[in-house]
Amino acid sequence: MSRRIYPTAAWLVLALLAVYFLFPIYMAILNSFKNQSEIYRSVLSWPSTVRFENYSDAFRKANMLKSGLNTIIVTVTGIVGIVLFSSLAGYKLSRTRGRLSQGLFLLFVASMLIPFQTIMVTLTKMARDLGLQGSPFGLGVVCAGLGVNMAIFLYHGFVKGVPRELDESALMDGCGEWRAFFLIIFPLLGPITFTIVVLNLLWLWNDFLLPVLLLNDYRAYTLVLTINMFFGKYSREWPLILASLILSSLPIVVIFAFFQRWIIQGITDGAVKG
């Protein structure tokens, strides 16, 4: 008896919760194809005519090409900086014994507890003094600085599992330390590099508060900032807003669709090891 009830009840609960999770996305997509008066008249029904022009309108008015490009610059700069510098540091700190190495590692790890609010104003000031305020590239550089600690922590742990003999044999063969790292070690760090890329992609692509503070010119805005501005500007024009919400989410959803299995693996690894 109970063997029958459990699977059915489990399925029912999951289905109900799935409705809760899909409902807002479904509603946003559905209504993004209607016009304003139809949303006010019948928000729940299927659109009478499918209006793709909402999307082209949103794309143009929200200047999505430009803000999409800005987002890509921020994300790529940040991720390249984090992966390059943290893999170097994490590898070397993991391989070197002694107080200097331990102390440096501890400093990086301890800083993971600092809440962003504690540093935000002085960080903004620092970015301004260094000429990094107001540009997507500058934001990417600042993000790299904020992201290295966790990435170093993850690389440090991963490198312990890479046999030491590999570096030693490379050095013996007359390979320089740096060449050995890039030719032999870095390719072996692939799995953890992927995890780090995924975690930082989600952070950088979707970040809000730091870009608000550092990008004070709308021409440098990332997608999230543009949407936020758009929402304030056209607060009653739901068709336009909903279309812009869907459009700006598309890139990350497409990436997710392609790499789902690895992304889920990466996030689990990142959380459990971090």
Next chain:
Amino acid sequence: MINRVRSRRYRSALSLLSFVMPAFALYLLFLVIPMLQGSYYSFTDWNGLNKTYGFVGFRNFVEAIRDDHYFRSAIWFTAKYVVCAVVFQNVLALLLALLIESRRKAKGVFRTIFFMPNMLSVIISTFMWVFVFSKVVPALSEHKGLSFLGLSWLGEPSVSFWTLLIVSVWGGVGTLMLIYMSAIQGIPQHLKEAAIIDGAQPLHMFRYITMPLIAHALTICIFLTLNSSFKVYDLVYALTGGGPGRGTQVITMNILEEAYQGNNRYGYASSKAIILFLIIFVITMIQVTVMKKREVEA
């Protein structure tokens, strides 16, 4: 001989520093120095702009804790939010993980559905919820006879508190669910089989086999949710903006309001940020120490 040892040690330190330096420089510039400066300014009355400022000792901290009505109500509101968000997110995530892991078919579909919100920007997905609560829910309550839905979801602080939780659970459970799922997969099969042979019912199974063996995942997930709920900002900003009035203002919002938005009391805002840091630090340290002790090895 001694010279050679010393020079080798020197060389190894030099090579260490050359590998670590790029990361360390960025980390110093954008994390350590701002942190030290922020801590320093918390003892001053700096307004964030002027060249001059005065040193005020602990006066900012005393004012924040004793006299600042808005700050105290923000702490109280955030505390209530943290308790509910941590409990609901973890209970639901664990439930989902157990249900999905118990199924043979369609695991991947459900996992994708529940994880989906974690891919989206909090700002963007919360705007979708604003649409749902301001247009769809009123329509449901008027035309579909679901009159119990006719609440002021975004306009009344006591209701908005629950609106915030509905959205925060929606956006937060995905990652937690993945962590619980991987912990459940890690439970050795022979333990489950032994328990079933001994006649364990599903509830006993959960209480005596599953729970103890996923305790490490519980520690991680509660740490993650405590941390993120205390620092919540984007969600509240996009959903209610802290309003109406300051009815749903959280700590981070109060800090930002103090530092910018006309108040420009940067030194004072920094001391509040330090208080937030200490609250999070103390609570998560206690949580991790207490929960670590209860973990067992399989």
